[in-house]
Amino acid sequence: MSEKSTVVIIEDEQAIAENLIHVLEMDGYHPAWFATAGEGLAYLRANDIALLVLDVGLPDGNGFELCKTIREFSDVPIIFLTARNDEIDRVVGLEIGADDYVTKPFSPREMLARIKLRIKSRAVVSAEKPQPRPDSVQADVLVAQQFDYCVNEQMLGLTAVEYKILDRLVSVSANILSREQLMIAADMAPEAVYERNIDSHIKAIRNKLKPFGLSDRICTKRGFGYFYSVKGE
Known part of the structure; x- marks a missing residue:
């Protein structure tokens, strides 16, 4: 089967x-x-x-x-x-x-x-999800583990939707993704949610990154969407 x-x-x-x-x-x-x-x-x-x-x-x-x-x-x-x-x-x-x-x-x-x-x-x-580049993996401190991300072996405690959004942003680092693209990446039914719900999930992700000084990794491009920035790239 x-x-x-x-x-x-x-x-x-x-x-x-x-x-x-x-x-x-x-x-x-x-x-x-x-x-x-x-x-x-x-x-x-x-x-x-x-x-x-x-x-x-x-x-x-x-x-x-x-x-x-x-x-x-x-x-x-x-x-x-x-x-x-x-x-x-x-x-x-x-x-x-x-x-x-x-x-x-x-x-x-x-x-x-x-x-x-x-x-x-x-x-x-x-x-569509590309394989991460070895250099970006080394440059970043976020590590995907068990459908969550961790920093210095400390889990962020992401929900399933938050994990899918962050995972998509990290996988296409520096590329801007629209709210609609993030909804699709998170498998969110379009008829069940509003695009602005993505903003709430982004805020929650940033709050979970904040204790590690990484909240500014999730960047906003006004009028376009969001992207993930790896410092040192």
Whole structure:
């Protein structure tokens, strides 16, 4: 089974899971269904997958907390599935590292379209990401580690979205990226966020770099976007 075509579903309602399994299989994906957070987490720790559909309300845990745990070791795209439609729930879900948010009841084919979009977006970002130059790696003090960045072996404690934004900026050091490009790099659903949300994430990243005297590494080009500056280049 190819990891690129495996979609994990963590959902305790069998009817919902079966509908998703049907459309996924019809489109050539290999769904793996788990009814509990514990079973799903065990599978995710042992396997690389294309995407995760995660229910917020599970019999043995909370989907938000499970998402936080998953983000400690994986940047797999996550789509939350929930019966709750409150704005605060959507914001919390996206802030802790989810890539999309779908409320019940939903169209299985719409969900399939969202799944394909998230998988495609991740593939495009991965393909475009250049290899870092050896000299820039030596010039910088930031080190990527376990889906976070560290300075002098101290982790910054970035969220999944913050990590993806900083990682993209660092990978194209000195090149200006627009808010839209950073939204794509962070796998943020355009219909679920505003471009100005990027500014909030940039501010949070700068605050986490500030104790190390590195907040000025994230530079703003007014009217264009942001870029990462490595001193000494």
